[in-house]
Amino acid sequence: MKTAKVNFTDSYIELAHGAGGKASRRLIEGLLVPYMTGDKPAELNDAAYVEANGSRLAFTADSFVVNPLVFPGGSIGELAVNGTINDLAMGGAKPLALVTTLIIEAGLATSELEREVAAIAKAAQRVGVPVVGGDTKVVEHGKADGLYITTAGIGLTDPRVSLSSRNVQPGDHVILSGAIGDHGITVLLARGELDLEADLTSDTRAVWPFVSALIEAAAPGLRWLRDPTRGGVATALNELARDAQVAVILDEEALPVRPAVRGACEILGLDPLHIANEGQFLAVISPEYADIALKTLRSMPGGENAKRIGEIQAEPKKAVLARSQYGGTRLIDMLIGDPLPRIC
């Protein structure tokens, strides 16, 4: 066995290590990747690629531990399907099949389980992807939190697209599919721990139809896709800036944020750019295909709020900057800590 070069000195695992921000990155890059890849510096994507008999498959799995199980606009079962479909879509892959596994806390009402099984089936049928298998484990009362779901997915990549941070170049445009922060703030408020209310629903949805349309309309210009879930848009773009050794310059005013999300974030001291989304994606597109890509997205139901939110520049490398209309510039960092645990 290869020797793993571990670079992770925290003594205990804390919630922040699962938040998708800096601590997650340290855990993954410092402990997990060295063992799994034996130091080979791997590009961490939402879905991995596997060659099988000449076909390039995308393969992914995600665990879902969202609390509460049900929230305005969705529930854990729907999230578990959409999240995995979206990871495949971010790999430019048409979803082929899903497998779901359940970890159930003993004492869960069958009605709650049935509601989530129905949600899984409905979400899968909506994108026409079969759930072909599964596994069910039950743990003692007090050893889980109702229900955890893991969904694995395989998809078939489209040979017309090559998606990688390595393809990203200065001058490329950054497009965002819609308003940000809806999911994270919705789940946070659904916990009822804050004296805050807002007319807001999760954005959970499968984005494959949008990606499929983008491939048809702008495949040669598609450089990189990412769904900004845990850690939000800020973390996803910081990872891009670092991996591609470029700067991402955001137009602060162009960022689509609903007033309810902006208001909740102001009260809570959070930045909408750090809030998780479950039905949006970022696309980096070459300048000559940016207009047709944006037009394509905006012509689709649910894509009306797609926007060009920034561009790629050569310098300052590995940084994400947001420019305001007054000419000010602020540095956008990755998420640090875990202000919103168990959001997905």
Place this chain on the structure above:
Amino acid sequence: MKTAKVNFTDSYIELAHGAGGKASRRLIEGLLVPYMTGDKPAELNDAAYVEANGSRLAFTADSFVVNPLVFPGGSIGELAVNGTINDLAMGGAKPLALVTTLIIEAGLATSELEREVAAIAKAAQRVGVPVVGGDTKVVEHGKADGLYITTAGIGLTDPRVSLSSRNVQPGDHVILSGAIGDHGITVLLARGELDLEADLTSDTRAVWPFVSALIEAAAPGLRWLRDPTRGGVATALNELARDAQVAVILDEEALPVRPAVRGACEILGLDPLHIANEGQFLAVISPEYADIALKTLRSMPGGENAKRIGEIQAEPKKAVLARSQYGGTRLIDMLIGDPLPRIC
């Protein structure tokens, strides 16, 4: 959406629903399958088949919640890799790639996590299968039990074999790869709750090398494969008898059971046929290939204890019977209840 014909009336989910026996079967067939397949009576296999560009892939995922995390002969990380490799092998598929997801309880020592990450990497390297991706979630202290691991796997089926209970015919031989009950009894004793000790280790291992050799030696005769995990050999064979509408007649004396397992089972009132295994498999093989299959297994390191344990008969349909040397016959039922929770 299709309407699901649910046939599951238990009000709450209990440990037995995850034990792999009758209650699991009722939950899966009564609630899960109706939603996922819309009533299409599905054969429930360890791995599902997915067509991709003309290739037949096997696709599976399993969650592991074993308690304790470490036991003589293995640990959760090794189990999570071997179990998924074995599910692919039972589908006649050469494993291509794995993805692992972790649900970590906040407060887990990094040293414990690192031990399991190393175990995952080592087990995967042992069978030459890459871990190509993953996901990490952290839940609050008290919302899990240290660590739960889900492993998804894809494999490429061998076109020379067609494995299905539908292929099983009267006269076929039933072969078992080695001694049974080691894993379940080892984990049970590792909990230290019983005043029992035994010199026993888990049998966790990847059985793909054995299956690969069987395919080379006896592909035309291979009818059905199954790894008797939760619910044990008795449950796996009862499922076969039911699905294939045949009788499985076991030779009680031929069953390989170590004295330590037999002793513990006698004290605890358990049947070794109901105890989980994590490194054994059952094969139904046509008579003309049974000898070469057995010879092949026995010639391999770790396969020395492979045995012919019984045969398929036409009647009594849907039953598993064990014959003793004294001429007595007993009916072997599926596992009922959950005498050994969280064994995998």
